Amino acid sequence: MNEKKSQRLNVLLFLLPIFMFFGLSWFAEKGEAVSLREQRTLSAWPAFTLQSVASGEFAAGIESYFADRFSFRERFIAEGNRLKSLRGLPEDDEVTIVATQGNNMHQVQSDDPVEAAPASGPVAESGDGGTSSPTEAEAEPAEEPASALQGNYLVVGNRAMIVYYYTPLAAKQYADTLNAFAAKVGDRYGLSTMIVPSSIEFLENEKYRRLSPPQSVALDYAAEHLSDAVRFVPVRDALERRMQEYVYFRTDHHWTALGAYYAYEAFAETVGLEPMPIEDYVREDLGEFLGTTYAATLSESVGAEPDDLTVYRPNVEYTYKKIVNGKRLDAELIDKEAKGYAAFLGGDSPLSVIETKQKTGKRLLVFKDSFANAFLPFLTPHYEEIHIIDLRHYSGDVYAYMEKESVTDIAFVNSVDVTSHPGYTRILAEKLDLEVEEPNYR
Numbered sequence: 001m002n003e004k005k006s007q008r009l010n011v012l013l014f015l016l017p018i019f020m021f022f023g024l025s026w027f028a029e030k031g032e033a034v035s036l037r038e039q040r041t042l043s044a045w046p047a048f049t050l051q052s053v054a055s056g057e058f059a060a061g062i063e064s065y066f067a068d069r070f071s072f073r074e075r076f077i078a079e080g081n082r083l084k085s086l087r088g089l090p091e092d093d094e095v096t097i098v099a100t101q102g103n104n105m106h107q108v109q110s111d112d113p114v115e116a117a118p119a120s121g122p123v124a125e126s127g128d129g130g131t132s133s134p135t136e137a138e139a140e141p142a143e144e145p146a147s148a149l150q151g152n153y154l155v156v157g158n159r160a161m162i163v164y165y166y167t168p169l170a171a172k173q174y175a176d177t178l179n180a181f182a183a184k185v186g187d188r189y190g191l192s193t194m195i196v197p198s199s200i201e202f203l204e205n206e207k208y209r210r211l212s213p214p215q216s217v218a219l220d221y222a223a224e225h226l227s228d229a230v231r232f233v234p235v236r237d238a239l240e241r242r243m244q245e246y247v248y249f250r251t252d253h254h255w256t257a258l259g260a261y262y263a264y265e266a267f268a269e270t271v272g273l274e275p276m277p278i279e280d281y282v283r284e285d286l287g288e289f290l291g292t293t294y295a296a297t298l299s300e301s302v303g304a305e306p307d308d309l310t311v312y313r314p315n316v317e318y319t320y321k322k323i324v325n326g327k328r329l330d331a332e333l334i335d336k337e338a339k340g341y342a343a344f345l346g347g348d349s350p351l352s353v354i355e356t357k358q359k360t361g362k363r364l365l366v367f368k369d370s371f372a373n374a375f376l377p378f379l380t381p382h383y384e385e386i387h388i389i390d391l392r393h394y395s396g397d398v399y400a401y402m403e404k405e406s407v408t409d410i411a412f413v414n415s416v417d418v419t420s421h422p423g424y425t426r427i428l429a430e431k432l433d434l435e436v437e438e439p440n441y442r
Helices: 001-027 052-056 059-068 073-085 166-184 216-226 235-240 255-273 294-296 369-374 376-382 398-405 423-431
Strands: 094-100 152-156 159-162 190-198 230-232 282-289 307-311 318-324 327-330 351-356 363-368 385-389 407-417
Touching: 001 190, 052 059, 152 294, 159 294, 166 190, 166 216, 166 230, 166 423, 190 235, 190 255, 216 235, 216 294, 216 307, 230 255, 255 307, 255 369, 255 407, 294 318, 307 376, 327 369, 351 376, 363 369, 363 376, 369 407, 376 385
Parallel strands: 190 230, 190 407, 363 385, 363 407
Antiparallel strands: 094 152, 152 159, 282 307, 318 327, 318 351, 351 385
16 A cells, blocks of 8 residues: 555655646746747747648647746746757857858748848758869769858857858859849840858857858859859948957847948949948947847857947938838838847848938849848939848749839849758749750759
């Protein structure tokens, strides 16, 4: 009898903490709908329908709901991240490598406006920590590159960066796609492209910078394969000259507004514009924030020193509108209510337009990812209109739109990820209806 009581007591002691934890999770305050630590929207309670129950979606939704909202979740996340970081590089160097998920840059997404969409993606390391020669004969990448560093972030002190990798075939495919577009539209437009390097390219510590191949090699290779019809903006060179300044965020994968300004100077010189002094823009400090690379790594050292968000407003008369369901809705070019980098243009959206009173006769169309968001406000003094399309979200007829809006110039502004994998390039080819030979990724 005592043995049975002992067994029951053991079962009770085993189950009691489980039920207590479940009860705390059920009755505790659920908190905010958005995790500021992870920079994402938490799962909501699923809608009950017979179809969702039958398909299993309802049960899966409940599981996701509790996975996002159980008691002490934030503390568990922090401790889990701390344990993961122990497998990184020596602690006395204050350097760790944090594994995380890939990106959504290569995915065709909905037409709905979104918050700032990160444009950086999975990563891989070359065998010797450097890079191979950018020749097609040596380029034998896998379509989905496999590497010990794929999907990882490098944390150096108070700074977190995506580890870049280089795929020559992807760089050439991007150039070929732009060449195909140039051939299709003829000489009706002034065409240019800006490939924005990532922050790890300018890491001062050479030992850890070698975890990524030199992005200069990738950018030069892409530029060499562009036709004369597409002007290449040497933005990397402009940023390298200013690498001691605050041109990239430490907790986010994007550049700062100051870095975007130096890119604007390079763009203006390339396309024949006279850049405005930065003093001609209205500077405003919007406070501190923690960005995407912090959200991906949850590093305590990175989180302890948030970034400062400084913006530069155009000192010309303009309006900014987002096009939603065919309607032009007033929006903020610099949205002070948005969090972090999403302040620029109010985040990514399928289609938006900046209209100015500048009588330049120029109307610019920009095909972009999120790196363009901090860059485009600097262009307002030079164009009557700036039309902004994010092809990851846009599903309209691009050529009809170009004709309707009397576009005179077209710029492609994309992150260096286009030299890593062909995901975004495939979106360009699909949405712009281009016939481009697909390389043999194997």
